[in-house]
Structures are given as structure tokens and as C-alpha cells.
Amino acid sequence: MNKPLVAALSALALAGLGAAPAVAAPLTATPAAHSGSPAPKAKTPAVTVNFAGTVSLSNCSGSVVRLPGSADSDPALVLTNGHCLETGFPDPGEVITGQSSSRAFGLLNANGRKTATLRANQVVYSTMTDTDITIYRLTTTYAQIKSSYGISALTLNDTHPTAGAAIKVVSGYWKKTYSCNIDGFVYRLKEGDWTWKDSVRYTSSCNTIGGTSGSPVIDTSTGKVVAVNNTGNEDGERCTVDNPCEVDENGDVTVHQGTNYAEETYGIPACFTTGNKLNLGAADCTLPKP
Known part of the structure; x- marks a missing residue:
């Protein structure tokens, strides 16, 4: 799991690493239409997501x-x-x-x-x-x-989040925002003795760290909370603490080192x-x- 800060800093110190958060992925500009080409269909503007709240x-x-x-x-x-x-x-x-x-x-x-x-x-x-x-x-x-x-x-949104949706993970502890998309959903996510159901898997640019635990995951099209950030596979280990594994409906286990996850909140x-x-x-x- 994205360890509470004290545990995260201890682990980083043991590894000889700094505690600076990773940089979120930059936004990609929309290319202009070529002269004489039909104008691209306007997209629904994303809601401005900041630290308020x-x-x-x-x-x-x-x-x-x-x-x-x-x-x-x-x-x-x-x-x-x-x-x-x-x-x-x-x-x-x-x-x-x-x-x-x-x-x-x-x-x-x-x-x-x-x-x-x-x-x-x-x-x-x-x-x-x-x-x-x-x-x-x-x-x-x-x-x-x-x-x-x-x-x-x-x-809190009261409907299930959507695969591919643009999201932001907003950490009040680090005062840092991570931008990515929902990569998909995990039938069961197992970490140590705990198992979570229907978890959210991020795309790679949401490389959250210790201290980001509990951050709201906000859908940028609505500005509503769809999940709460909680864990990631740090070392490539299988189903251990800080190294969750994915378990599908057939019981097959997969490990995605460096991938981070959240727990849906629509049922609250x-x-x-x-x-x-x-x-x-x-x-x-x-x-x-x-």
C-alpha cells in the first residue's frame, strides 16, 4: 500500500533514496486542425481540479x-x-x-x-x-x-467509475497532483492479509508514493470523487505488503511492478x-x- 508517511520515509532511508515526490505527467496540447480540414469536434472541457477541500x-x-x-x-x-x-x-x-x-x-x-x-x-x-x-x-x-x-x-460520485476516464489524484500531504487515466478494474487486489474488490488500476503517470495514501481520485469530467488512492506494487513481489497482486475470476495471479491502485467509493x-x-x-x- 502507499505507506503512511513515517513508514515510507523509513523505507526510503534504508534504500538510500530521497523522499521527493515523483513528477506528474505533463498535459498534452491538442494539435491544431490543418487548413481546409474540418474542425475537430469540441470536447467537453475538463473541470478544474485543485487542492480546495x-x-x-x-x-x-x-x-x-x-x-x-x-x-x-x-x-x-x-x-x-x-x-x-x-x-x-x-x-x-x-x-x-x-x-x-x-x-x-x-x-x-x-x-x-x-x-x-x-x-x-x-x-x-x-x-x-x-x-x-x-x-x-x-x-x-x-x-x-x-x-x-x-x-x-x-x-462522492454514486455511480461506478469508467475505464479510460481522465483522473487526478490530489495529495493533501505532499500538495501534489498526479494526472493519469483509469487503466481498468481489478477483480481482486491482494496485499498481505488483505483483499480488496473491484479496485481501480491507474495508467503509469500516476506514480503515487508514501504519504499519498487516502488522496481523493477525482474524475476531471465531473469534478467528483470516484475512488481513494491506496496502494502500489513497489518491488515486483507477489501479494506481499507494499506489493499487491491482481487476482482474476479464475484465481490467476498477475504482478505489475510500478503500477498503482485505488479503491472505488461509489458504494459509500x-x-x-x-x-x-x-x-x-x-x-x-x-x-x-x-
């Missing part, structure tokens, strides 16, 4: 998120990885709900500058089973954050009800239950 944690990245049905008066939520939970990695099969928390988050503006410290009062949901997510409830509402800092939450909204309250018993909720 992302957060930095002590060891990871994350974002202030709202559900399609969230009200401005609801307590705001922060999304990061399950393996970024301050009390340690949830065990395989473990689901944590309603755990007290006072964790702090650095709220970033569009330019990546910290504008405020937000604080949680609860771990609403956390697991590393089937997916890799932690959702915190803040002591402030969306309206209060908007009024005080002029920053809106990112919205179905597990919440009015007031941003968790309801794992909802008919359409497929998140693992305690």
Missing part, C-alpha cells in the same frame, strides 16, 4: 467529502484510507464504527495552502476488508467550513442516511458490516 493528515492525505444527499447543515465528513487510521491497521474482517476520535486535519485551499485545522469527533466507519477506507465525522458543518474559509467539500453514499448518519442496514448498502 483536500486535507493533510499526520501521515496521509484525505479530503472533506459530501454525499449526493448531504445538507449544508450536516456535520462534514473526511475520507481517507483504512490503513491511515490513527489506531493502526484494521485486521482482515474487522469493521470499526462509532469510535471516538479527536484527529486533526489541515484544510487546504485551491493553491494548496493550509487555511484551517479541522477536527474529528468520531471515526464513523473504517475497514481494510473489501475496500480501504476511513470516514471521519468533523465537529464543523459544511456550511461553517464554507462560511469561514470559502471552501466547499468534494462530492448508499450506506448513509439523513444527517450524514451511517446506516449499514440500508437495502443498497454493500460495505462490509461489523
